[in-house]
Amino acid sequence: MSKVVFITGASSGIGKSIGEFLVEKGFIVYGTSRNPEKYKNSKFLILELDVKKEETILESVNAIIKKEGRIDVVINNAGAGITGPIEEIPHDEIKANFDTNFFGPIKVIKAVLPQMRKQNGGLIINVTSIAGYMGLPYRGVYSASKAALEIITEAFRMEIKDFNIKMTNVAPGDFATNIAAGRYHAPLLDDSPYKKPYGDTLNLMNAHVDNGSNPDVMAKAVFKIIETPNPKVHYKVGEFMQKFSIVLKRILPDKVYEKLLMNHYKL
Template structure:
């Protein structure tokens, strides 16, 4: 029987790559978007969902279950970027980022758990970020929202162990996607004390995304996880140095690691 997969934010970038790859492998795939009419030529079905709208989430999950009778894999991929000096980012934008990157995935998970529990099986893959393993300058809010999702997964796994429902994180590094175009950028204010370091860091971040890895790497990683009997808690996918940075965070003294980040971002 073909496994049924639901991917939030499946219309572009990493989500689209994962969906197309799984389609080619014979999976039944549904993606989501706030504007599915824009993606009528998609290789897989794109349904309406806004992860900030609880009714939208439950309606979409019910639609998939009604059509297929089951839901085997949820991939929480929908997310948005945010950059800027924490002091200058409006509170409304900070809350909006957490609504999409943290509270959204929680609510999507809650919506699929009853069905997976009835099936006595299921897999939930949360797409986080290597940035979630460290507090990055001028990406602090993004790091915090993704880091929170990493920790949530650790707790969820233990709560779900009696129901044969598995959960894991996949933390990508920089990939060549359109995430930079969709993220919130705190404006470079002429009178800001952060204008020079923030401007330099913003330019460096955009360069990393533009020269990032092929998102098919993420698709291949997700496919392997789906076909792993007992997935690990955390996976990192991306360039070697980006994955290695997480290892260094664990083994180096805090201030030494901080100095490496300061040097990298030329602060």
């Protein structure tokens, strides 16, 4: 029997690549978007969902259960980027980012757990970020939101183990997607004390995304996780140096690692 997969934020980028790859592998895939009417030619059905709005989550989950009778895999992929000096990012934008990157996935998890308990099994994959393993300059809010999702997954795994429900994180590095175009950018203010370092860092971040890996790499990694009987707690997917940066953070003194980051961003 084909597994039923539910992917949030699946209209483009990593989510779309995962969905299309899993369809080719014989899975029944449902994706989501805030504007599904734009994606009528998608290779899988796109449902309307905004992770900030709990009612749209429940509607999508209930629609899938009514049609398929089960949900086997949930991929919490919907997310939003945000950049800027923390001092200058409006507080409402910080809250909005956490609503999407942290509270949104929690709402999705809560919506699917009753069904997974009922069917005595399921897998939840939370897409985080390598940026969630370190506080990156001018990406501090994004790093924090993804780090929060990483940590709460560790706790969730232990709480749902008795129900035969598995959960894991997969942290991508830089991939060639449209996330840079869709992220919130705090404006470069002429009178800002951060104008030059923030502007230089922003250009560097955008170049990393433009030169990032093909999202199909993430799709293959997620497929492998789905096929693994007992997934690990954390997975990292990206260029060697991006993954190695996490190792360096574990072994280097804090100030040495901080200096490496500052040198990388030319701060």
